[in-house]
Structure formats: structure tokens, C-alpha cells
Amino acid sequence: xxxxxxxxxxxxxxxxxxxxxxxxxxxxxxxxxxxxxxxxxxxxxxxxxxxxxxxxxxxxxxxxxxxxxxxxxxxxxxxxxxxxxxxxxxxxxxxxxxxxxxxxxxxxxxxxxxxxxxxxxxxxxxxxxxxxxxxxxxxxxxxxxxxxxxxxxxxxxxxxxxxxxxxxxxxxxxxxxxxxxxxxxxxxxxxxxxxxxxxxxxxxxxxxxxxxxxxxxxxxxxxxxxxxxxxxxxxxxxxxxxxxxxxxxxxxxxxxxxxxxxxxxxxxxxxxxxxxxxxxxxxxxxxxxxxxxxxxxxxxxxxxxxxxxxxxxxxxxxxxxxxxxxxxxxxxxxxxxxxxxxxxxxxxxxxxxxxxxxxxxxxxxxxxxxxxxxxxxxxxxxxxxxxxxxxxxxxxxxxxxxxxxxxxxxxxxxxxxxxxxxxxx
Ligand code: ADP
Numbered sequence: 343x344x345x346x347x348x349x350x351x352x353x354x355x356x357x358x359x360x361x362x363x364x365x366x367x368x369x370x371x372x373x374x375x376x377x378x379x380x381x382x383x384x385x386x387x388x389x390x391x392x393x394x395x396x397x398x399x400x401x402x403x404x405x406x407x408x409x410x411x412x413x414x415x416x417x418x419x420x421x422x423x424x425x426x427x428x429x430x431x432x433x434x435x436x437x438x439x440x441x442x443x444x445x446x447x448x449x450x451x452x453x454x455x456x457x458x459x460x461x462x463x464x465x466x467x468x469x470x471x472x473x474x475x476x477x478x479x480x481x482x483x484x485x486x487x488x489x490x491x492x493x494x495x496x497x498x499x500x501x502x503x504x505x506x507x508x509x510x511x512x513x514x515x516x517x518x519x520x521x522x523x524x525x526x527x528x529x530x531x532x533x534x535x536x537x538x539x540x541x542x543x544x545x546x547x548x549x550x551x552x553x554x555x556x557x558x559x560x561x562x563x564x565x566x567x568x569x570x571x572x573x574x575x576x577x578x579x580x581x582x583x584x585x586x587x588x589x590x591x592x593x594x595x596x597x598x599x600x601x602x603x604x605x606x607x608x609x610x611x612x613x614x615x616x617x618x619x620x621x622x623x624x625x626x627x628x629x630x631x632x633x634x635x636x637x638x639x640x641x642x643x644x645x646x647x648x649x650x651x652x653x654x655x656x657x658x659x660x661x662x663x664x665x666x667x668x669x670x671x672x673x674x675x676x677x678x679x680x681x682x683x684x685x686x687x688x689x690x691x692x693x694x695x696x697x698x699x700x701x702x703x704x705x706x707x708x709x710x711x712x713x714x715x716x717x718x719x720x721x722x723x724x725x726x727x728x729x730x731x732x733x734x735x736x737x738x739x740x741x742x743x744x745x746x747x748x749x750x751x752x753x754x755x756x757x758x759x760x761x762x763x764x765x766x767x
Contacts, residue, residue: 344418345390346369348420350391350412350426351391351426352395353750354393356426357391358393358731359750360424360566362726362732364574367574368574368583369387369577370389371388371391372387372390372722373721374719375393376393376407377414378390382737384737385722390418392415395707395710397432398490398679401436401442408442409445409446421561422557422561422563424562424563428566429459429461429464429466431480431493431498432488432491437505453533453559453561455562456564457510458541458542458553460566462547462550463568464753468542472498473496481493484608488608489670509537509538510541511537512540512541512543522556526556547568550568551575551576555579557569557572558573558577567730596767598698599650599698601698603656603657603704604657605708607660608751610751610754611704615759617756618656618760622656622760626660627658632682636688642685643692643693650698686703687712690715694741699741699745700766702747704758718737718744719737727762731747731748733765747766
């Protein structure tokens with residue numbers, strides 16, 4: 343297997359979003375959970391997305407994990423490695439985007455690293471280095487209230503400069519509009535001036551194609567699924583990858599009981615939970631009780647067991663920003679988040695023991711905790727439920743055949759849970 347593209351994703355839902363984008367562009371793609379163990383039987387693919395759970399861990403650990411993944415990919419022929427981050431640039435001043443970017447650049451030569459979280463089809467655009475979420479700047483979007491990475495500055499040149507030891511420049515839209523050679527000339531000039539990375543503006547998909555074309559000249563780039571799209575299209579246009587039909591994961595239907603878990607507190611997920619109440623039993627677990635001990639998890643599993651045979655169920659920890667802030671004030675941000683993630687993982691494990699083989703999870707960190715607990719080493723990418731959210735079929739899972747959907751909090755329409763279950767038979 344010689345990889346045309348290697349990708350390192352800083353969370354699991356981001357990885358499946360990217361794998362979905364690459365698949366749509368015609369790249370045969372597999373998503374692995376961490377660096378694959380030697381005995382994992384990987385199909386022949388163009389791209390591998392190694393999913394890490396490194397967005398909110400200590401920066402030095404995130405760097406070590408990303409370096410190990412990069413080494414594995416380079417060993418399989420990947421000449422370009424994309425570090426996949428969230429399209430809302432989720433991070434803090436401590437990292438982890440800057441430290442990982444610095445380390446990957448140091449491992450891969452000294453070219454200027456192109457950075458853009460833009461993904462216009464999902465409403466993420468970058469202009470003059472400022473990230474917009476739909477029509478509002480990042481710092482006015484719901485991301486200002488994120489439980490782990492509240493984003494208070496929309497200027498990504500500034501945000502990244504606070505995290506990185508490198509000098510961060512800008513490739514503004516007028517340069518991108520000039521085409522690939524204009525971007526190359528601008529990067530050469532930035533390099534002469536001592537810049538080591540540059541945030542690239544992108545407002546349309548065509549901007550991403552130009553950025554992707556130029557990024558392929560280099561060994562490393564940083565961005566969301568949008569730059570993945572640009573890289574994939576550039577690989578296909580250059581003939582380095584022949585377009586393939588999406589990996590067929592339809593296979594046998596999996597059947598059996600189905601369940602949904604929501605640990606995201608995003609506005610989109612809160613709305614989706616409210617909508618799900620109309621079609622399936624929903625249990626809201628009490629976050630305060632979750633932090634206090636394991637009784638709440640047992641209560642949730644008892645509740646689920648009596649209902650699973652009848653219909654899919656949804657268990658949610660999600661609360662409004664006020665309630666999240668109050669819980670965090672009492673217990674600390676990390677302790678509260680971790681306790682709830684682990685409770686969700688406990689619940690997922692219990693549900694699988696009860697026979698659930700179709701599982702929908704809302705929330706990036708939440709999905710990470712769940713997939714780790716279930717010990718799933720990798721996924722093949724199937725049909726798209728909503729923009730950026732594919733159906734995933736587990737590869738090499740200890741519990742056998744399973745279908746999952748891992749959704750970043752903000753993704754999906756109001757009927758997301760029902761939409762997912764329809765495609766997961
Ligand atoms: P998203 O994809 O929306 O970012 P994540 O799962 O990545 O969702 O992050 C949500 C975080 O909030 C997780 O750490 C989760 O455990 C935590 N969380 C979930 N419910 C609550 C709650 N009611 N109060 C405080 N934190 C919560």
C-alpha cells in the first residue's frame with residue numbers, strides 16, 4: 343500500500359468528517375483509531391485518516407501522538423500529511439494546533455505550512471485571517487461557549503501565533519484569487535521574510551482547490567475537511583490518484599437494537615435532542631449525579647434495557663450553556679467533562695453488552711471516549727447522513743459487525759438522529 347495522502351485528525355468525529363470528504367472526492371479511504379496495530383488488515387486505499395483524541399490533552403502528548411502517526415504514514419509512502427483540526431479552530435492558547443504544527447514542520451523540512459480551517463459548504467470561511475461561522479465571526483458564534491475550547495478571537499493569525507513558536511503570516515484572498523502560482527510566489531516571499539506558516543483565506547471551494555494544489559508541493563498542511571477536499575481534488579487532477587467509487591460498506595445489514603448518545607452541548611445537538619423526543623424515548627441523565635458516582639450510569643442502562651427491544655433510544659447529558667457553566671464552576675472544566683465522557687463510555691459499553699450494534703454518538707470528545715472504550719481499531723466509510731457525517735462500519739472490532747455514526751456537535755440537521763438510524767440498517 344502506497345498512500346497518496348496521510349491525515350492525522352485531532353478527534354474522531356473530525357476524522358470521519360475528513361474521511362467522508364476524501365471518499366466523496368474519489369479517494370479510497372480508511373479511518374483508523376490511533377496508529378493501526380501491525381496485525382490490522384487494512385484494505386488497499388489511497389488515504390488513511392489516523393484519528394487521535396488529542397484536541398484537548400496536554401500539548402506535549404498531542405505532539406508525541408501526531409509524530410508517531412506521521413512516522414507511520416511516511417513509512418507507507420505518504421509524501422503529504424494533513425493535520426486535521428476542527429473547522430472552528432477549537433484550541434486554547436496552550437495548543438494543540440500550534441505545537442503539533444511546529445513539530446510536524448520540524449520533522450518535514452522548512453517550507454511554509456499552509457493553514458486553513460475554511461470549509462465553505464459547512465459555512466466556515468476565512469477572510470483576512472478571520473474565521474466566520476456562517477455569517478458571524480468565530481468569537482460571536484456559539485463556539486464562544488464551548489465547554490472545553492471557548493473561542494474568543496476570530497483572527498486566526500493571532501490565535502495561532504499565541505500557540506506556535508513560529509512566525510505566522512497570511513495568504514489573503516486577493517492572492518488566492520490570483521491562482522496557484524500567485525500563492526506559490528507569496529509563500530516564497532513570506533519564507534524570505536522569516537514566516538514559517540501562513541493562514542490562507544478561503545471563501546469558495548475553488549479557493550480550497552488552489553490552496554490544495556499548492557499544499558501538495560509541501561510535506562505538511564494544517565486545516566479542516568475543506569483543505570482535505572482541496573488536496574483530494576488536486577491529487578485527482580494531477581493523476582496521482584484515479585477516482586474510485588466510494589468504498590462499498592453496505593455489506594450485510596447489522597440489525598438488532600439501536601441507540602443514540604449525546605454528550606455535545608452545542609446548539610445544534612440540543613435542537614436535535616428536542617426533535618428526537620417526538621420519535622423515540624429520550625433519557626436526560628443528571629450531570630451532577632454523573633460527577634457524584636456511578637449510580638446514574640446504572641440508572642441509564644436499566645432505563646435503556648427495558649426499551650431497546652421496542653425502539654431506538656437516546657441518552658443525553660447535554661445541557662444549556664448556563665447549566666454547563668454552573669457545573670464547571672462547581673467541579674472544574676476538565677473534571678466535569680471527563681466524568682461525563684467516561685459515563686457515556688460506560689453507557690455505550692453496557693448498551694453493546696445488551697446487544698446494541700448500531701450506535702449514533704453526538705460530540706467529538708464524547709465519540710472519542712465511546713470508540714476507545716469499545717476498542718474499535720478502524721472504520722470503512724459509508725454513505726453520508728448529513729454534511730460531514732458518514733455511516734461507519736467497524737473494521738476488526740472485538741464485538742463483531744457494528745455500524746456507527748460519530749457526529750461533531752454542530753453538525754447535522756434537526757432530524758439528525760432519525761436520519762442516521764434510517765441509513766444504519
Ligand atoms: P462537541 O462536538 O459539541 O464539541 P464534545 O463531546 O467534543 O462535543 O464536547 C462536549 C464536552 O462537554 C465533553 O467533554 C462532555 O463530557 C462535556 N459535557 C457533556 N454534557 C455536559 C454537561 N451537562 N455539563 C458540562 N459538560 C458537559
